[in-house]
Amino acid sequence: MPQIDESTRVREAISLDRPWVTVVWDDPVNLMSYVAYVFRSYFGVTAAEAERLMLQVHNNGRAIVATGDRESMERHVEAMHGYGLWATLDRAEE
Amino acid sequence: MMEFRRDDSGTVSAMFEPVEVDLLRHVTSQLLQLLASVDTEDAAMLAQPAIHRLLPAAYPDDPEAAAEFRRFTADGLIEGKLANAGALLAALGDDEPFAASDPADASTDTGTGDSGLPVHDPLPVPIVLDEPQVQSWLRTLTDLRLVVADRLQIDSSGTPGLDDEDSRVVNDIYNWLGMVQESLVYAIDA
Numbered sequence: 001m002p003q004i005d006e007s008t009r010v011r012e013a014i015s016l017d018r019p020w021v022t023v024v025w026d027d028p029v030n031l032m033s034y035v036a037y038v039f040r041s042y043f044g045v046t047a048a049e050a051e052r053l054m055l056q057v058h059n060n061g062r063a064i065v066a067t068g069d070r071e072s073m074e075r076h077v078e079a080m081h082g083y084g085l086w087a088t089l090d091r092a093e094e
Numbered sequence: 095m096m097e098f099r100r101d102d103s104g105t106v107s108a109m110f111e112p113v114e115v116d117l118l119r120h121v122t123s124q125l126l127q128l129l130a131s132v133d134t135e136d137a138a139m140l141a142q143p144a145i146h147r148l149l150p151a152a153y154p155d156d157p158e159a160a161a162e163f164r165r166f167t168a169d170g171l172i173e174g175k176l177a178n179a180g181a182l183l184a185a186l187g188d189d190e191p192f193a194a195s196d197p198a199d200a201s202t203d204t205g206t207g208d209s210g211l212p213v214h215d216p217l218p219v220p221i222v223l224d225e226p227q228v229q230s231w232l233r234t235l236t237d238l239r240l241v242v243a244d245r246l247q248i249d250s251s252g253t254p255g256l257d258d259e260d261s262r263v264v265n266d267i268y269n270w271l272g273m274v275q276e277s278l279v280y281a282i283d284a
Binding site for chain 2 (some may be wrong): 083
């Protein structure tokens with residue numbers, strides 16, 4: 001199916017010019033200590049950075065916790081769902 | 095419950111009251127049943143609030159992409175959640191109830207003394223967790239709280255929408271699960 005291959009390639013080429021982001025949303029259930037722990041242990045950020053991201057989620061309702069290609073962001077979102085966090089994918093803003 | 099503490103070998107432990115072990119076993123068994131009942135190809139089921147919170151839409155504005163994401167991830171996520179809940183149950187030890195908390199349990203309880211009252215083991219139960227077990231507990235406690243929060247109709251500010259007698263009991267359980275989880279996080283984060 002060369003036509004499909006071609007269109008897929010074009011789509012992927014287009015997607016290269018704008019990265020994707022992993023967004024974690026505030027929810028009333030997850031504890032602040034747990035959310036910070038997840039950011040630290042999964043993304044390997046420092047305790048201070050994990051705390052900053054957690055507070056951003058808490059105060060702003062959401063935080064971008066990772067930026068990159070779509071496949072990597074889908075992997076992160078899946079991992080966040082495994083931890084019970086409310087995470088989504090989006091296009092990075094221009 | 096006494097707070098979780100980590101020893102030099104990395105093992106985390108706490109003393110639980112027998113009634114707390116029973117409670118945790120009971121709610122986790124219910125979570126297992128719920129998870130086992132999830133058909134990841136059943137869109138209506140996935141749309142139920144409690145299930146939807148366990149498997150949220152990865153693309154909130156793109157139903158097609160969200161469905162595609164689910165096709166690739168939902169079974170694995172449910173499998174992981176089942177394994178974690180099973181690990182929590184296993185760490186609680188055998189399933190002999192320490193205390194018959196309601197009449198339905200009492201009929202199956204063989205430990206009835208001469209007085210006709212159930213024989214309780216009053217001693218706290220040591221709960222000892224290695225690192226993989228801690229991870230399973232953290233995730234399962236989260237899943238339990240997500241499901242219970244839906245049952246209580248907890249709003250975005252964290253306030254339960256229901257305040258009948260049953261819901262107040264469930265709310266106590268919800269808060270207790272949070273306390274257990276926080277104690278666990280502090281023990282490994284210290």
